[in-house]
Amino acid sequence: MALLRTVSGFLLGASALLLAQSLAAKAEDRALLVGIGTYESLPEDMHLHGPKNDVKAIEALLTGTLSFRPEAIRVLTDDKASREAILSSVNDWLIAGTAPGDRIYFYFSGHGLQVKDVSKDEEDGMDEALSTYDIKAGEADWTNVILDDDLEVLLEKMKGRAVTLVIDACHSGTISRALSADRLSGTSGARYLPRPFAKASKVTRGLRIDLGVIDKPAELTAGGVTAWSAAAPYQVAWDDVRLPIEDRHGVFTSAYVAGYKPSESDGNSNGLVSNAELFQYVTTKSKDYCSAQENCDNLDPQLESVPDTLGTSVAKPEPYKTEQTATVAGQQQSKPEPVYQEAKIDAGAAPVYVDANPVAAIGDIIGKADTGDVTVSLDTGPALKKGQAFKVSVTSKYDGHLVLLDVNDQGVATQIFPNEMAQKITPLSAGSTLIIPDDYYGFDFEADGSGENVLVAIVVSDDLDLRDVAPAAQGLNAELDARRKLSEIVAKLQKAWTGDTENRGLRWSLGTLKYTIE
Helix, strand or coil: CHHHHHHHHHHHHHHHHHHHHHHHHHCCCEEEEEECCCCCCCCHHHCCCCHHHHHHHHHHHHHCCCCCCHHHEEEEEHHHCCHHHHHHHHHHHHHCCCCCCCEEEEEEECCEEEEECCCCCCCCCEEEEECCCCCEECCCCEECCEEHHHHHHHHHCCCCCEEEEEEECCCCCCHHHCCCCCCCCHHHCECEECCCCCCCCCCCCCCCCCCCCCCCHHHHHHCCEEEEECCCCCCCCEECCCCCHHHCCEHHHHHHHHCCCHHHHCCCCCCCCEHHHHHHHHHHHHHHHHHCCCCCCCCCCEEECCHHHCCCECCCCCCCCCCEEECCCCCEEECCCCCEEEECCCCCCCCEEEECCCCCCHHHHHCCCCCCCEEEEECCCCEECCCCEECEEEEECCCEEEEEEEEECCCEEEEEECCHHHCCCCCECCCCEEEECCCCCCCCEECCCCEEEEEEEEEECCCCCCCCCCCHHHCCCCCEEHHHHHHHHHHHHCCEECCCCCCEECCEEEEEEEEEEC
């Protein structure tokens, strides 16, 4: 009898294993694309023309660059995108159809809005929400919408997957009290629904800045979510009204799709388009559009993820062709080609790719181009001998707070500034040169090690507190992980600035200098 129980237990265990393997075999990458331009109960002037084209562009991106199988993509548009249809597709298609390690991609193009918070978990008393085809105006608020609370519950169930959330809509923290339906309508291209019966009043600026449809970004991004939003919570996302009506796209979606091409956004020309490079590209394109439109004050796309993802590729990099260079002896020698390596950001999520060269990867992490606004130089020139004394000079076109890092080819960073030896040094003044070390330090820098290094100078013009990521106490002493430290700094620089009356992106500049030690 004991033997029988053992055999039965074995068979039951084997059956469970086979069932688990069968379920795992059915799991796969999944995408859900939602585009809503027409609405059951909204007037025609609140309809949008871009969403139907947006979902086609995203679908082509997924099946092409991102290697999703066509049958792994579900598309809901207009009357197919009711509240029930969207939520059931997220549950049955995205969550039940995937397992840890798979990719999930959720895209929404349409109106964003706000409704009164009934769960009492919002500081401003309002819930951000996504519109649905069957949205309705109640006596005082919208009904049949998808709340940020709804999405947070669903995203929690996706832990362990590599989740990309892309929202081409807006979710303003205060704009619903500032703009009326008369000013915002579908014909003007605004992707925002003011609250029913809202009346225009003096425009106020919100102090609450978080991801448009996620109130707890830290918890969710730590679980594997990378979330893109077309605008900061106090801003309006737009259809591109420069295009003919039938050809319109969301301004954000158009830039986001184009930015996947290395020819468009690969700032350091290593063939890898990183999240930071794509973010910088869509930000630039969004601001270009906004500056040419009368009703667009500011447009700052948002990226929420763990800092470590900034330097990772948005897609698997294409193989490189080796270039040939002639040596002095006339022989052909292969130029080293970029090498990528797999990285794991989350234990259960799909692998990502980074440039294996820590110095080359700096551009991927920062994303922003060195436009000469900050100049970095060595008094000895860029070629040093081991043991040689040197000084670093930094000059900025703008006032600001300096963070200066030295990164070697082993991926180790030293924070040169700020440091505790320079406590009396004031912030940089425009046009003035800061020399490190000066006589106040009482010592010289000496070149150590060998190989290629890069100095990275970041000057932040806004009064942003960076002490949590670049404390003076770690200056000149600690050996830092260059990728992680730079990622932490840049992640803070990507946040929207609300420290004055003009809500906008943070103002910061970059300067770099490569040098060698022999």
